[in-house]
Amino acid sequence: MDAPSKQITTSNRHSSGWYTASEVALHCVPSDCWLTLLGxxxxxxxxxxxxxxxLAEPMLLRAGGDVSHWFEPRSKDVRLVQDPKLQILRAFTPQGRFIHIPPQGPISDWDNGYLLPWWLDDQYVIGRLSPKTRFVCIKNVLLANEVIIEVPSEETMKEILERYLPINSHARSYSWEAVVSDECGEFVRVDMDKSLAENGITDDSDLYSSMGMAADHVVPCIHVYYDDDLTIA
Structure with a gap:
């Protein structure tokens, strides 16, 4: 189907642990700063x-973005480069020394009272960056409105439903149906414990891109039908 004009990008944390680059990009201020690093x-x-x-400034300059190029993929530690003047290895800090990078000499405000640097400390990890996202249209048949949501391809339909809840707080009281690849163009109820692909909802974005079309120009549409009102808004 042709893409509806209204697109929604969610910004909350998700139980699935999967995030899109678009929603990470929303967290780009000092009071809400996310970074992606090696996935x-x-x-x-x-x-x-x-x-x-x-020390916070280099991280704020990259807030909502990726800093993988600061780190070694194998060790997941900071990249080291040769200092041409001192002829020693030092941390690769293209935008300046950042938090938990030690100084090259004595300095009064250096705090080394942490057990692990933040990039090796799991307490700061909130999830994974999806390497492959999809756009999906969700059409509320009862209200005759529809929105497009970008979702990680790894998520199940139940997890996609959670992304839709801020738009429709009663979404759990709806049946979810879609056209799947082996049903001759008919809408059938989807398995909420499976992903889009596992439900037979094909991803043709690469085909559209090869034809010079935007990946979200044509998207699969899921119809949600009202069953009853057992949920509480």
Missing amino acids: LVYDVTSLLPLNPPY
Whole structure:
């Protein structure tokens, strides 16, 4: 189907642990700072006020974005480069020294009272960045409205429903149906414990891209039909 004009990008944390780059990008201010690193999503908001502003600044410059190029993929530790003047290895800090990177010499405001640097500390990891996302249209047949949501391809329909709840708080009282690849164009009820692909809802975005069309120009549509009102808004 042709894509409806209204697109929604969610910004809350998700029980699935999967995130899209678009929603990570929404967390880009000092009071709400997320970063992606080697496929993981970090919430470093709590670190920023505990450290000098000049150490937080490089991370804020990349807030809502990716810093994988600062790190070694194998060790997941900071990349080391040769200092041309001192002829020693030092941390790769293209935007300046950042939190938990030690100084090269004595300094009064250096705090080394942490057990692990933030990039190796699981307490800051909130999930994973989806390497493949999909756009899906959800049409409320009762109200005759529809929205497009970008979702990680790894999520189940039940987890996609959670993303839809801020738009329709009674979504759990609806039946979810879609056209699947082996049902001759007819809408059938989807298995909420399976992903879009596992339900036979094909992803043709690569085909559209090869034809010069935007990936979200044509998207699969899920129809939600009202059953009863057993949920509480």
